[in-house]
Amino acid sequence: MEIRKVQVTGGSSYIVSLPKEWVKTSGIRKNDPVGLITQPDGTLLVTPKITPEVAQREKRFEVSAATDQTFIFRCLIGAYIAGYTTITLFARARLPPQIRIQVRQFTQMAIGQEVVDETETSITIKDLLSPAEMPFQNTIKRMGVLVRGMHRDGVEALTSGNRRLAEDVLTRDNDVDRLHWLVARQTNLVLADPNLSRKMGVSPSMVMSYFLISRIIERIGDHATRVAKNAILLLDDGATGTVTGMVREASATSQTLFDQALRSLFSQDLEAANETLKRLPDLESQARAINEEAMQFDAATATAVVALSDSIRRTGEYSGDICETVINHLIDEGA
Numbered sequence: 001m002e003i004r005k006v007q008v009t010g011g012s013s014y015i016v017s018l019p020k021e022w023v024k025t026s027g028i029r030k031n032d033p034v035g036l037i038t039q040p041d042g043t044l045l046v047t048p049k050i051t052p053e054v055a056q057r058e059k060r061f062e063v064s065a066a067t068d069q070t071f072i073f074r075c076l077i078g079a080y081i082a083g084y085t086t087i088t089l090f091a092r093a094r095l096p097p098q099i100r101i102q103v104r105q106f107t108q109m110a111i112g113q114e115v116v117d118e119t120e121t122s123i124t125i126k127d128l129l130s131p132a133e134m135p136f137q138n139t140i141k142r143m144g145v146l147v148r149g150m151h152r153d154g155v156e157a158l159t160s161g162n163r164r165l166a167e168d169v170l171t172r173d174n175d176v177d178r179l180h181w182l183v184a185r186q187t188n189l190v191l192a193d194p195n196l197s198r199k200m201g202v203s204p205s206m207v208m209s210y211f212l213i214s215r216i217i218e219r220i221g222d223h224a225t226r227v228a229k230n231a232i233l234l235l236d237d238g239a240t241g242t243v244t245g246m247v248r249e250a251s252a253t254s255q256t257l258f259d260q261a262l263r264s265l266f267s268q269d270l271e272a273a274n275e276t277l278k279r280l281p282d283l284e285s286q287a288r289a290i291n292e293e294a295m296q297f298d299a300a301t302a303t304a305v306v307a308l309s310d311s312i313r314r315t316g317e318y319s320g321d322i323c324e325t326v327i328n329h330l331i332d333e334g335a
Contacts, residue, residue, distance in 0.1 A: 018046070037194050045194055055193065058086040065096045072099060076106040076125075080113060081181055083188045087113075090122040099123075109174060111182045131186045132199050136210040137266065139186075143179045143214060144262050146172060147221045148255060151315060154227035155251040158308075159244050163235050169228035176221035183214035209329040213265060213322050220258065220318045223311035227251075230308040237301045243293045247308060250286040254316040257283065261322040270330045273323035280320050287313035 004016050018028075026048040028034065037045040059079040063072060072089070079087045089099060103123050107113045112129025150169045157166035190197045190207045197204060257276055264273035287309045294305035 035195065037198070047194060056086065057084045058088065059084040060088045060090065063089050063091050063096065063099050064093075067096070067099065069098050069102050073102045073106060076102070077110070077181065080106075080110045080127075081184045081188065083185055083192065085127045087125040088122060089125075092121075094120050095123065109178045109181075111178055131189050131196060134182060134186065135200060136183065136186065136202060136207065139179050139183055140210060140214060140217070140265070141262075143176055143217045143221075144258075146176050146179070147217055147224055148258060150176075150221060150224035151227060151251065151255060151258075154224055154231050155248060155312075157228060158231035158234055159248055161235060163232060166228040166231045166235070170225055173221055173225045176218055180214050180218040183211055187211040203333075205329060205332055209325055212325050216318050216321050216325070220315050223314050223318075226311040227308055230304045230311070233304040234301065234308070237304070241293075241296070243290060243305055246286070246290050246293060247305075247312070250283060250290060250309065250312045253279075253283045253286060254312050254319070257316045257319040258322075261319040261326075264323055265326050268326070268330060270327055273326045273330075276323045277320050280316055283313060283316040 002019055006014050006016050009015055018034075028048055032048070035045075035047045037047065059082075061072065061075055061079075076087060089095070089103065091099075100123065103115065103125065107115060107125060111134075112127050113125050114128050115123055116126040117124040150172050153165050154169045157163065157169070187207050187210070190200065190202065191204055197207070202210070257279060260272065260276040260279075263269070264276060290309040291306050294302040294309070297305065
């Protein structure tokens with residue numbers, strides 16, 4: 001850290017000189033404007049970025065017929081989440097067909113990504129979505145609606161014997177994943193650009209809380225998928241007996257916890273978050289009762305029932321994690 005003395009000029013203006021190396025690296029010239037942003041902790045941020053546009057960054061990947069398809073797909077997702085605005089895949093010879101397939105799958109899943117240029121040897125993908133157009137709260141709310149519907153329909157499929165409804169739940173998991181990727185991408189963009197943080201009206205600490213909660217909701221979505229998968233197994237077995245009603249009641253408890261957790265987040269209500277945490281033991285008792293009831297079935301059926309019960313319990317526990325994240329954030333913000 002460099003230490004520089006504050007000087008007074010004109011009797012009322014306080015000035016401090018800028019580090020020469022930083023000025024050169026930033027490309028600042030005489031009379032160029034710089035932005036001054038007061039941070040929540042009292043520090044002052046000096047930035048050459050005074051416009052709200054996201055900095056343009058490009059990532060290039062060289063591919064060939066030997067390139068692993070799963071690996072390149074993961075690289076595309078990684079570049080997207082990292083905040084690159086342009087992604088280019090190129091080959092020394094003709095671009096392999098399997099790479100074009102991975103690009104199509106990527107642009108279908110990643111929000112705002114479109115192919116803007118394509119030749120025999122390269123494909124260029126560009127981000128067409130402004131981060132400010134998708135506020136964090138809206139994305140989290142959408143994720144909550146999707147996950148809640150998945151869990152509800154997975155349990156409903158079991159209680160009503162509707163196998164097609166359970167299969168439909170499995171197809172919705174990608175929608176949750178793509179929204180989580182968007183939150184992760186915007187988190188990186190906001191943390192790298194204080195101007196964007198101001199434009200979106202969120203503090204860096206709130207952004208991190210949204211990211212953590214998005215990750216938790218994505219995991220709840222995974223458990224909703226497990227509920228649906230185990231519902232299909234139990235429907236095929238056809239021997240659930242009295243456990244179905246117990247599953248319905250435990251599911252209702254976990255869904256109530258999830259709803260209350262999200263309400264405490266959006267209302268920034270510390271006490272409501274704490275009250276939700278107090279209700280977790282009720283769900284744990286219901287889950288234990290289901291596991292005990294499962295012992296009357298054969299091994300395969302019992303395993304599916306216990307796995308389903310575990311996913312319902314984990315949904316409630318993850319809801320508790322959301323509440324703890326809300327409490328931690330509010331305490332940090334001085335609530």
